[in-house]
Structures are given as C-alpha cells and as structure tokens.
Amino acid sequence: MKKIILALTAFSLISGLTAIAQASPQSDLKEFRSYFKKKFPSIKFDEYRNGMYALPVAADRRAEWEAIMEFPPYELSLDLGKKFWDKNKLATCFKNGGRGIAHKYPRWDKKKNEVRTLIADINACLVKKGKKPIKNLKKGKMAQVEAYVRSMARGKRIKPDIDFSNKKALAVYEKGKQFYWARRGQLNFSCASCHVGNAGKRVGGNILSAGLGHTAGFPVYRSKWGGLGTLHRRYGGCNKQVRAKPLKAQSEAYTALEVYETYMSTGIPLAAPSQRF
Amino acid sequence: MRYTAQIIAGASALAIILGSTFFPTVTFAGGELPSKKACKSPSDAVVKGSCLVTDRKKGNCAACHQFKGLEKTRLQAGNIAPPLVAMKQRFPDKAKLRKQIYDSTSVNKRSAMPPFGRHEILSDKEIDNIVEFLYTL
Numbered sequence: 001m002k003k004i005i006l007a008l009t010a011f012s013l014i015s016g017l018t019a020i021a022q023a024s025p026q027s028d029l030k031e032f033r034s035y036f037k038k039k040f041p042s043i044k045f046d047e048y049r050n051g052m053y054a055l056p057v058a059a060d061r062r063a064e065w066e067a068i069m070e071f072p073p074y075e076l077s078l079d080l081g082k083k084f085w086d087k088n089k090l091a092t093c094f095k096n097g098g099r100g101i102a103h104k105y106p107r108w109d110k111k112k113n114e115v116r117t118l119i120a121d122i123n124a125c126l127v128k129k130g131k132k133p134i135k136n137l138k139k140g141k142m143a144q145v146e147a148y149v150r151s152m153a154r155g156k157r158i159k160p161d162i163d164f165s166n167k168k169a170l171a172v173y174e175k176g177k178q179f180y181w182a183r184r185g186q187l188n189f190s191c192a193s194c195h196v197g198n199a200g201k202r203v204g205g206n207i208l209s210a211g212l213g214h215t216a217g218f219p220v221y222r223s224k225w226g227g228l229g230t231l232h233r234r235y236g237g238c239n240k241q242v243r244a245k246p247l248k249a250q251s252e253a254y255t256a257l258e259v260y261e262t263y264m265s266t267g268i269p270l271a272a273p274s275q276r277f
Numbered sequence: 278m279r280y281t282a283q284i285i286a287g288a289s290a291l292a293i294i295l296g297s298t299f300f301p302t303v304t305f306a307g308g309e310l311p312s313k314k315a316c317k318s319p320s321d322a323v324v325k326g327s328c329l330v331t332d333r334k335k336g337n338c339a340a341c342h343q344f345k346g347l348e349k350t351r352l353q354a355g356n357i358a359p360p361l362v363a364m365k366q367r368f369p370d371k372a373k374l375r376k377q378i379y380d381s382t383s384v385n386k387r388s389a390m391p392p393f394g395r396h397e398i399l400s401d402k403e404i405d406n407i408v409e410f411l412y413t414l
Binding site: 186193202203 | 355356357389391392397398
C-alpha cells in the first residue's frame, strides 16, 4: 500500500513538474499567438500593432483613425520629448544613443538583477546626470520623452531583452502572467476576460482590443485623455473600470504585467506613439 | 426564496394598483424602459428593475446584453453576452435566474459576468426587482 502511494506521489510529482515545465514563456507565447490566429484568421500578424483598429469589426472606425494619423495629435508632444531628450543629453545613457533600442524593453539588467522599463532607465539617466527624476510617470514630460525614444525604434519588432533562464526574471514573468489572468475588482474581470476571451466584442459601444500587440503603440494619445499617456496609465484606467484599486505607475505589479504583455507581443512591430479613442 | 418572491409579487401587485391610483402618469408596458423622471419615484418592482438595468453604476446590463426597449434610449448594447429575450420561458424557475445574476460563476466557473450579489454590486432587493423586470422581456 505504502509503495503504491509512494509510486502515485512520485508519478503525480513528475507529471506535475512536466506540466510546469511545459508552461514556459516560449510555449505561452506560441499558444497566445495561435489563439488569436484562430480567432481572427483574416488579420495579418503585423496588423496587431494597431490595437483595436486591427480588428475587422472596427473597419468603419479604421478610416477615421487613419485620417487622424495623417496629422497625428501627438506631434507636438513628440517634439517636446525630443527637446527634453536633447537638452538633458539623455542619449549618452543609452546604447546607440537611444536610436532603435526601445523594442528591446523591458530589459533584464544583469548587474542590478532586475527588470528595467524604458521609463525607469530614463529617470535613472536623469538622476545620473544630477537632475531631478520625472515624478509623473503616467503623462506629461515622461510620456513625451518615452514617446520620442520609442518613435526612434518604430517598425522594429518587439523583443524584450530578458533571459528567462534566469530564475528571478522568470519569477517576474510569472507574476505578470498571474496578474493578466487573475480576476480582480468588484466587477471580477481579468485582463484576459476582455482582451483574450472577448476581444473583438463590444462593451456598450466600445470595441475590446486584442491582447496581442497591446504594448506596441504606447505611449498613446487618447482623445479621452486629451494628451499622451503611458502604458501604466492605461493599466490604472483599466483597473478602475473593473472597480479594482489602481496601482502606481512603475509599481512592481504593473512592471511585471508589462513584461508579460510585451513578451506576448514579441515580433509585433513597434508603432509608438499612436492614437487611440 | 419562493416566499420572498410571493411577497414581492404581492407587493408589486399592490404597488401597481397604488401606482396607477396615485401616479397615473407612470405606466409601464413590458420591455419598455422608463424615463429618468419615472425612475425618481418608481412605482413597482418592474419599474424599479428597469431603472436598475440601465443604470451604469448598478446593473449596466446593456454593456453586455441586448434587450428590448434599448432602441428607444441612447444606450448602445454590447454583444458580449446573449440577448435578454423570452426570459420567462428560458428561466421558468425564478430562483435560477436570480442565481445567475447573484453569482453567475457559481453556475459556470468561466462566466465573465460580474457576480452582482456576491460582490455586492446590487442588493438582494435590487436583484429581485431586476428579475421582475426580466420576466417582462
């Protein structure tokens, strides 16, 4: 009897381990992509960079959006971001002077043994130069500078520079994945409830975007905001909408979520900044 | 539960009589959504329920469900969830319909519908009123 129990325990342990081993970031990515391929067979992979406008149901709004994008409302912000970048000589802190590098964010810092977002690196650069870091990490100056840096990598395929064989990096990924799939708030929605399961459907008059490609356009100029906002600003808004407590921009949880979401969008060309409704 | 339902039915019948006597302007036909004015002093359970289903801070049912009467409002229905039609026929057991609203995840674990009762988005009484309204659809 004891032997049987032991054998059963060993068996379940092994099968349990294989189950865990199977759910690697790589296999998650494969599954995530194939889910959307099956759900929206007519959408080309690269199109997901355009968020909601990639969806066939948004076809009538697409023309309007394209017209807006001809003279994008974020141009002025982008100029201001460039001015701030040049004035503070931020280029010296980044590889290749910050050109064509943003698609590798968030990245894993081997020395610090932690995930670095582009925003965290911009502020660290300011501090390094004896300047004050930017306080508001949701809009304003930070959104402008981030938009400028990310615009310099426009079209480059998202590829977060994170080695998931590092246990700590993998733990951050798992935390972000957990955040994405766990239900929260009084309304009890997970990110996935809307942006995976119900992507392409409407909540009232609003079309739910697909989770694939979510991070590609950020920071975005939202008409609702009347200005640019960072990805974490949007996370806060989403959390409020499901009646959950919004967390701080650049908090550990939102950074982990950014890692997971960005990794799930691996291969999608960067399209930042962009405009959203 | 059934006892409560009976009280409600009785109360609403009474309310309808009283309502028609004292507030003759507030009338209600099945599947018609009341005006804002009517929602200020709803006359019976059905009207109360109909006011709750369109209240964005309460039921906000139209966010996901299509149902009769919306076409006359400025609300656009979502298409996440099935349309609310023939509710009496689909849910002959009121308790089942009530359970679905109270906590749909207790019926289907993967349901995306917010657990209105369990998470106290709506009170027990409010859910009862919504059930009465749904039965008119």
